[in-house]
Amino acid sequence: MPSLSSVSLVVLLFCAALFGQSATPSAAPQTFHIRGTIEDTGGSAIFGVRVAFQNEQLSKVVLTNDAGVYDADLPLGDYTMTAQGVNFRPYRRPLFRVTSPISLDFDLTLRHYGSCDILVFNGSGKVSPQEWATAQQDSCLQEDFLPVPFGDVPLQLSIRYGSRTATVNAYSYTAENTNPGKTPVFVAYNLFTLHADRVLYDSKAHTVEASGNVVVVNEPGTIQRANSLTFKIDNGKVTIVPQVLTFHVSGTISYSEGGEVAGAKVAFHSVQFDRTTIANPAGVYEADLPLGEYTMSAMGRMVRTYQKMHFSATSPTTLTVNGRAYPMQMSCDIVAGLEERKAFCGGEDFFPVSSGGEKPFQLDIQYGERETANQGYVYGVGHGRTPVFVEYNLFALHADRVVYDTKNQTIKASGNVVVLDESGRDKARADSMTFGIASGQASPLP
Numbered sequence: 001m002p003s004l005s006s007v008s009l010v011v012l013l014f015c016a017a018l019f020g021q022s023a024t025p026s027a028a029p030q031t032f033h034i035r036g037t038i039e040d041t042g043g044s045a046i047f048g049v050r051v052a053f054q055n056e057q058l059s060k061v062v063l064t065n066d067a068g069v070y071d072a073d074l075p076l077g078d079y080t081m082t083a084q085g086v087n088f089r090p091y092r093r094p095l096f097r098v099t100s101p102i103s104l105d106f107d108l109t110l111r112h113y114g115s116c117d118i119l120v121f122n123g124s125g126k127v128s129p130q131e132w133a134t135a136q137q138d139s140c141l142q143e144d145f146l147p148v149p150f151g152d153v154p155l156q157l158s159i160r161y162g163s164r165t166a167t168v169n170a171y172s173y174t175a176e177n178t179n180p181g182k183t184p185v186f187v188a189y190n191l192f193t194l195h196a197d198r199v200l201y202d203s204k205a206h207t208v209e210a211s212g213n214v215v216v217v218n219e220p221g222t223i224q225r226a227n228s229l230t231f232k233i234d235n236g237k238v239t240i241v242p243q244v245l246t247f248h249v250s251g252t253i254s255y256s257e258g259g260e261v262a263g264a265k266v267a268f269h270s271v272q273f274d275r276t277t278i279a280n281p282a283g284v285y286e287a288d289l290p291l292g293e294y295t296m297s298a299m300g301r302m303v304r305t306y307q308k309m310h311f312s313a314t315s316p317t318t319l320t321v322n323g324r325a326y327p328m329q330m331s332c333d334i335v336a337g338l339e340e341r342k343a344f345c346g347g348e349d350f351f352p353v354s355s356g357g358e359k360p361f362q363l364d365i366q367y368g369e370r371e372t373a374n375q376g377y378v379y380g381v382g383h384g385r386t387p388v389f390v391e392y393n394l395f396a397l398h399a400d401r402v403v404y405d406t407k408n409q410t411i412k413a414s415g416n417v418v419v420l421d422e423s424g425r426d427k428a429r430a431d432s433m434t435f436g437i438a439s440g441q442a443s444p445l446p
Helices: 004-023 129-138 338-345
Strands: 031-040 050-054 059-063 069-075 077-084 091-098 103-105 108-110 143-147 156-160 163-166 170-174 185-189 192-196 198-202 207-219 222-234 237-240 246-255 265-269 274-278 284-290 292-299 306-313 318-320 323-325 347-353 361-367 369-372 376-380 388-392 395-399 401-405 410-420 426-438 441-445
Touching (some): 050 069, 091 156, 185 198, 185 207, 192 198, 265 284, 284 292, 292 323, 306 361, 361 376
Parallel strands (some): 031 103, 246 323
Antiparallel strands (some): 031 069, 050 059, 077 091, 143 156, 170 198, 185 192, 192 207, 207 222, 222 237, 265 274, 292 306, 369 376, 376 401, 388 395, 401 410, 410 426, 426 441
């Protein structure tokens, strides 16, 4: 007969097992929601497309409704996706990973298959990579699956395209012209989706450059549209590469007495960027530069070097910056000493003027003769009758006589005054005008 202690032990073990079962019920796995719309190249919804999601533990198949919409709830994990519709080229999205209960949108465009296409279709909805590879070899599916390292997960970059050209480390893809329209290049990687008219993939740097009607889905509930974007693929994620904004600058390098300086060497310099270009036979130059603050110089044969000490571009715009080159005067250019040369045959003065930023703009005055005044200088045309030329940031004028007040930072111009706009054309003409210089601007004064 069992002892009382033995019976008590059995009862305690039984109760512990009973309470343990009731206290720890199996928790339901976390899921994510995925949906999308499937259309043909004409934008019409496709009914009855068989959309399959599969991994090592699960295979789930859903069908699109009358509006071409599918949706499914799946446990978190790694999946591949296929879409198969009667008389349409199939679609396969390579492995993607979902680690949180989010809602994804994967929209698709399917094209009617042609004489060279082979449908990859079976009743289970499971299409093996081998079947897909065979179909690609034997048909015109025009699809690349490119490996992009990400730990132990075999993620692939999928690109559907119309035509492709290859270089050493890059592939260039263009859209497929179909009847009735054009099927864009379609790119998928993990949870990232993109379509565009043109795509360039650098297989060494793992960058994707997309241009022409770019549409991107990179975050749940977010669609981004642009004319061009560049992306970096790294560690299973796709991030936008900030693009360097540029501005376009062009102009003409002319002699002070008229005519163009053919072949002038025009140089731009900033803290982070230098660029040199050559003016054409008409004295015209042009260049594209990153936004920033620049100095500019122009050198030609038998002319003094033209210098624009400081100008700035803060937005992607087009600027016209013309240059005026004074001829060398051998009789005075060989005189020793800068101040002696200026007194004998004119020259060029630079005055720093606060721009309100970290770096001051400079007022540039080119002249034939100069006299010292109480609070500044008086400039005249000199013997060559070349007008006094004044520049400050994007402001410019020329006149027979200019008085610059260095204390009050005012310019009084008289005699055939011509104010130039940013393109170098005449903006205003007068017998006399006065300007105040401040914060990067030259403003008319009463």
